[in-house]
Amino acid sequence: MAFLLAFLLVLLTAALASRLSPWPLFFLLALLAGAAWATGVRAEALLPWLLLALGSMAAPRVYLAPRRRARRAPRQGRPTRVKTTEEAQALAQRYEVLEKVGVGGMATVYKAKDRKTGRVVALKVPQERFVGDPRFVRRFHREAEVLSKMDHPNIVKVFDHGQVDGVHFIAMEYLDGEGLDRLIEERRLNLRQAAAILARVADALKHIHAQGIVHRDIKPGNIMVLKGALKEDGVDPRGVRLMDFGIAAGKVLTRLTITGARIGTPVYMSPEQAKGQKLDHRSDIYSLGIVLYEALTGQPPFTGGYETVIHQQIFQVPTPPKQLKPEIPQALSDLVLRMLEKDPAKRPTLDEVIQGLSGSWEEEKGLPQPYYLLLGVEAKRGLVRLLDVQGTAARLLSGIGSAPGHFPAPPLAVAADPEGGIWVSVFEHGAKLLHRFSPEGELLLSAGPYGMKPGEFLFPVALAVADGSLFVLDGETATISRLDLKGQYLGRFGGQGLGRGSFQDPKALVVAGEYLLVLDYGNRQVQRLTLEGRYLSRYAFRRSKESEELRLLGGVGAGEGRIYLYDVEAAKVRAVDPSGALLASYALPLLEGEDRMSLVELLPWDGVLYAARRGSSRVHRIDLRTGEALPPLEVYAPVRALALWKNPL
DSSP, rough: HHHHHHHHHHHHHHHHTTTOOOOHHHHHHHHHHHHHHHHHHOOHHHHHHHHHHHHHHHOOOOOOOOOOOOOOOOOOTTTOOOOOHHHHHHHTEEEEEEEEEEOOEEEEEEEEEEETTEEEEEEEEEHHHHHHHHHHHHHHHHHHHHTTTTOTTTBBOOOEEEEEEEEEEEEEEOOOOOEEEEEEEEHHOOHHHHHHHHHHHHHHHHHHTTOOOOOOOOGGGEEEEHHHHOEEEEEOOOOOOOOOOOOTTTOOOOOOOEEEEEOOOOGOOOOHHHOOOOHHHHEEEEEEHHHHHHHSSSSSSSSHHHHHHHHHHHHHHHHHHHOTTTSSHHHHHHHHHTTTTTGGGGSOHHHHHHHHHHHHOOOOSOOOOEEEEEEEEOEEEEEEEEEEETTTTEEEEEEEEETTBSSSSSOEEEEEEETEEEEEOOTTSEEEEEEETTTTEEEEEEEBBBSTTTOOOEEEEEEEEETEEEEEEETTTTEEEEEEOOOOEEEEEBBSSSSSOSSSSEEEEEEETTTTEEGGGGEEEEEEEEEEEOOEEEOBBBSSSSSBBBOOOOEEEETTTEEEEEEETTTTEEEOOOOOOEEEEEEOOOEEEEESSSEEEEEEEETTEEEEEEEEEEEEEEEHHHHOEEEEOOOOOOEEEEEEEEEOO
């Protein structure tokens, strides 16, 4: 019997440790008491066990739910039946609720069958927390009234609305498809499809505006593309629906808030809507332009927190779509920017939008121009860019990342070779630092490992191509290495020193005919060398005739028999001939956000001097014949390097 008592104590201990439910504990306690009485054990000896058991039964219990597998989406044609809810019970007199298909910020949508007609509908039911607000209820039914007046193939149809036992509902057309937001997120749209979808939405808006209604909440999530509607070159005209008119109110509603919530999604708000001003149909055109921008590029023009986006909507001009995706036709990119004008009077009409989206524009292919600006910039994608001489993006290459042809940091320098190859130098510890791309962005070769041996580099700050060779300036070792266009090492020269073929903190390297020009920044001069590295002469400016101290130089360029030097202290570009005689001086404008002390990339070509301060997102242009400053080119990313690319075709 003593053995039985010990065994029961062990069981009770295990039961307490495992937080067993009360009924097994009661049973164990009863057995324990019987065994104790039979063996003559005193009750005081069992008192601690009894207290523990009672405390365990009284304490709140925490149960860990077993890990569940992710629920699979219901198969088409076999909807998952929903559990009976108060909403479903109330609506059961008129509709058989089949499944819940979505939950929004203010309403739940069910798939249901009309018991009278047998028609499958979408039931929109407001969430309980909003039903107590009479303003919300009026607006909810206002949506149904607005939609019931619409007769357009691209606007969702409303069949009925009302309430049953306090449950408000709108019965509308059930749509089997996907939201435009999902299609954009999964990048499943080509340019033709995106334009065709938005053309149908524009036509729907035209119908709405004709009835004095402003939608006010145009966004991808309110645009549905029906299953099977997407075609290779567009969309079935009847396969697009504009939905959710919950905040459309014509001239009645002018307040920015309803039931304490801000109306509209800030990313898609017009500037006037963001300011809380009275709206008209032109606000919808702006919002449609935001959606078109996102559908074409895969990203909205403005991002961030609510207040940040509001500020951008009011004050900031977005990056042109073509700068993010060069294959977007220029006409389409221009249309988007017109739709996003801050001034409503400057926006196109919906007829112009439809014409622009349905026009005969073609996706531009190839590189038709003979010359392009080659830039290295700081950006997540498009680290290397080809722009035409008017600043329009033609190619975006590489990016930040670990994929082949991508790098952990922006380029240090860029250069072009006669075969159309694009050379890029980067800093990446332990990796190869020189890379050659095709104009299409294909990585052709990598060379120049990190290190100090011949053919290795520590910090390749500048590149230049001449005589079928690539010249690489290493800022750390102050040497210039020569490689062939296959990346094979041929030799090097230079080194640390005070001049005459040696350098102190060299920053730039350019080709001037049969010579190399090196910006010897630490020695405040530009050295001219032969392609073999033999010192020939230098270019420098004294502070004054009486002083031997030299002025700081921050840039060098060459072209058409002239050498261009940036005088940092005067913020001017000096043009000299090969002998060093001063020919002209050009003031380099200092725009907002630019640093006068920054190094400057200089590229003279075809009578225009292109100049970019490193870190600035603009490329200045100066007419070399008149000295007049031309409008700068917007790059929309900080510039690190600038060169000229010649089309080999």
